[in-house]
Amino acid sequence: MMCNEWETQLNEYVDGTLAAEARALVEAHLAGCAGCREAVVELRALVAGAADLPKRIEPAQDLWTGVANRIGKRETGSGKRWWRGALAAAATLVIGFAVYRLLPPSAAHHRPAGEGWVTLQAEYEQATDELTSVLAAERDRLAPATVALLQRNLAVIDAAIRESRDALARDPENVELRGLVASAAREKVELLRWATRVAT
Amino acid sequence: MTRHLGWLGFVLAVAARSALGQAPADHNRFEARWPLDSDGSVRIVDPAGRIRVIGWDVDSLVVSGRGPGRLAAAGTVGVRKLVVTGRAELEVHVPRGARVWVKSASADIDVVGVDGTLDLNSVAGAIHVVGTPADVTAETMDGPVELAGGSGRARVKTVSGDILLRGASVDLGASTLSGTIVVRAAGWQRGGTGVQRGRFESVTGDVRFDGELGRGGIVELESQSGAIALRVPATTVADFDLVTIGGSITNRLTAATAGRGVLRFSTGAEGGGAQVTARSFKGSISLDAK
Numbered sequence: 001m002m003c004n005e006w007e008t009q010l011n012e013y014v015d016g017t018l019a020a021e022a023r024a025l026v027e028a029h030l031a032g033c034a035g036c037r038e039a040v041v042e043l044r045a046l047v048a049g050a051a052d053l054p055k056r057i058e059p060a061q062d063l064w065t066g067v068a069n070r071i072g073k074r075e076t077g078s079g080k081r082w083w084r085g086a087l088a089a090a091a092t093l094v095i096g097f098a099v100y101r102l103l104p105p106s107a108a109h110h111r112p113a114g115e116g117w118v119t120l121q122a123e124y125e126q127a128t129d130e131l132t133s134v135l136a137a138e139r140d141r142l143a144p145a146t147v148a149l150l151q152r153n154l155a156v157i158d159a160a161i162r163e164s165r166d167a168l169a170r171d172p173e174n175v176e177l178r179g180l181v182a183s184a185a186r187e188k189v190e191l192l193r194w195a196t197r198v199a200t
Numbered sequence: 201m202t203r204h205l206g207w208l209g210f211v212l213a214v215a216a217r218s219a220l221g222q223a224p225a226d227h228n229r230f231e232a233r234w235p236l237d238s239d240g241s242v243r244i245v246d247p248a249g250r251i252r253v254i255g256w257d258v259d260s261l262v263v264s265g266r267g268p269g270r271l272a273a274a275g276t277v278g279v280r281k282l283v284v285t286g287r288a289e290l291e292v293h294v295p296r297g298a299r300v301w302v303k304s305a306s307a308d309i310d311v312v313g314v315d316g317t318l319d320l321n322s323v324a325g326a327i328h329v330v331g332t333p334a335d336v337t338a339e340t341m342d343g344p345v346e347l348a349g350g351s352g353r354a355r356v357k358t359v360s361g362d363i364l365l366r367g368a369s370v371d372l373g374a375s376t377l378s379g380t381i382v383v384r385a386a387g388w389q390r391g392g393t394g395v396q397r398g399r400f401e402s403v404t405g406d407v408r409f410d411g412e413l414g415r416g417g418i419v420e421l422e423s424q425s426g427a428i429a430l431r432v433p434a435t436t437v438a439d440f441d442l443v444t445i446g447g448s449i450t451n452r453l454t455a456a457t458a459g460r461g462v463l464r465f466s467t468g469a470e471g472g473g474a475q476v477t478a479r480s481f482k483g484s485i486s487l488d489a490k
Contacts, residue, residue, distance in 0.1 A: 012274050143305070146323055149342055153359050153377050160403050160424040164481050167445060176443050180481045184424055187377060187403055191359060194341070198323055 002039035003029075010036060014043040117178065124185045131192035138199035150195050157188045229264075230271045230290070234280055236261040238295045239316060241279040247305040248287040255296040255313035255331065265290035308343070326361070344379070350386065362405075370414070372398040376405055380426070385411025394474075395419055402426050406483075410490060413438055413474035421478045427486070428478045434489040437468030439475050446482035453487045463487075 002010065006029060012018045013026045030037050139147065161184045168177045236242070238259050244251060249267050261280055263271065269286025284290065287307075294300060299317045302309050308325045311318055317335040320327050326343035329336060336354040338345050343361045347354055350367030356374040363374045368386040372395055375381075381402055385395045394414035399421075400407050406426040413419055413436055421428050427447075432438070434453065442449055442463040449458035456465040463485075466473065478485050 008272065015274055146341065149360060156378050156404055164424065167481070176479060177445060180424060180445070180479060183401065183422055184403065191377060194339070
């Protein structure tokens with residue numbers, strides 16, 4: 001186990017930001033401390049791993065193909081906590097990105113009716129359920145004021161979704177309404193994604 | 201001799217400290233300076249208090265501030281990280297072209313005169329940017345956001361905070377759940393091109409766009425229940441596509457009239473103009489000449 005009092009120096013040692021004297025002190029300490037030597041190995045692996053991360057992660061080619069098939073052929077044209085937190089963040093990112101791609105704003109108004117729309121709604125439900133579960137698990141990490149704000153705004157967005165869905169039920173072929181329902185759903189997913197990110 | 205001078209300095213420092221009184225524990229003072237590349241990256245974490253970032257024409261990073269919190273820093277001339285534990289008020293001077301990343305919980309974030317990329321995150325703090333950064337991403341749950349001056353690209357998101365975007369920006373995106381969005385887009389008068397791409401969406405808040413559209417620009421406005429107000433120059437050449445399901449549409453820009461919540465018309469010759477789309481579930485939509 002790493003000595004707590006050496007934490008900052010070890011980080012800076014690995015980052016290469018220590019002056020020569022400080023570096024020598026750290027090396028002297030490392031010579032006699034197995035725990036700190038292990039910590040340095042882990043920190044170096046972390047830095048190397050982070051450096052190897054791609055600058056941008058593109059979804060797999062078949063992801064968008066599947067999505068496109070479901071929503072129709074029309075192109076958009078214009079368009080222990082650490083691990084749990086990391087996994088939640090990764091899941092959130094993937095879900096958020098997938099839903100964002102599922103509901104491109106400029107295409108929402110023109111999306112054709114039918115199976116694609118039903119599938120989209122199901123995937124939205126799934127995304128919100130998954131994010132809600134992650135958030136529930138991490139809720140204690142949010143400040144009470146943030147939880148209150150979140151609940152208030154979830155109520156607002158739920159009311160908006162309910163209202164526009166009711167209207168859509170009365171007028172199911174209205175593509176404008178469908179677009180507004182999709183937008184509201186996207187807003188909810190974005191809100192949950194954000195809250196989850198803050199919590200983790 | 202050097203040794204004597206060293207002792208003299210030490211004694212003077214102790215005397216000065218005694219004379220001034222020890223700084224109270226809740227008023228730690230920070231003062232530090234490092235060299236930083238002109239396009240270097242600065243990452244700042246300050247949970248509470250205030251963060252003011254100022255761009256200057258010097259390739260150095262200078263931090264000053266105070267607070268009960270403690271400041272730690274690490275990095276190189278290419279990237280430097282400043283982390284406050286606790287609460288602090290920081291003033292950070294960065295090279296004008298720096299990339300600045302700030303994360304706070306409740307601290308307000310002010311950025312002035314930085315031309316690089318800004319990535320600003322807060323949970324409850326306000327975000328205020330003055331200048332012409334190339335790219336801005338600003339997200340806060342509860343605080344307001346104001347960008348003044350203009351940027352190449354800006355993406356702003358709040359949950360309940362109001363958003364105000366002023367200046368000559370090219371590519372703008374703003375979204376809020378219950379806040380309002382106001383866009384005052386300067387265009388050709390300020391040497392800009394008008395908004396080339398804009399998307400502004402709110403669930404319950406009002407959305408107001410007041411300014412010049414870029415030639416061929418695309419502007420989309422959407423609100424579930426808030427009002428949408430558009431005010432553009434009378435000479436604007438654009439295709440307008442306005443739809444509200446349960447609200448009303450008022451057009452004072454042209455003589456075109458809405459029928460059953462839909463108003464679609466073009467000004468000027470067909471093609472080459474901007475495209476303006478507004479959608480609302482039950483809010484009103486108004487179109488006026490400025």
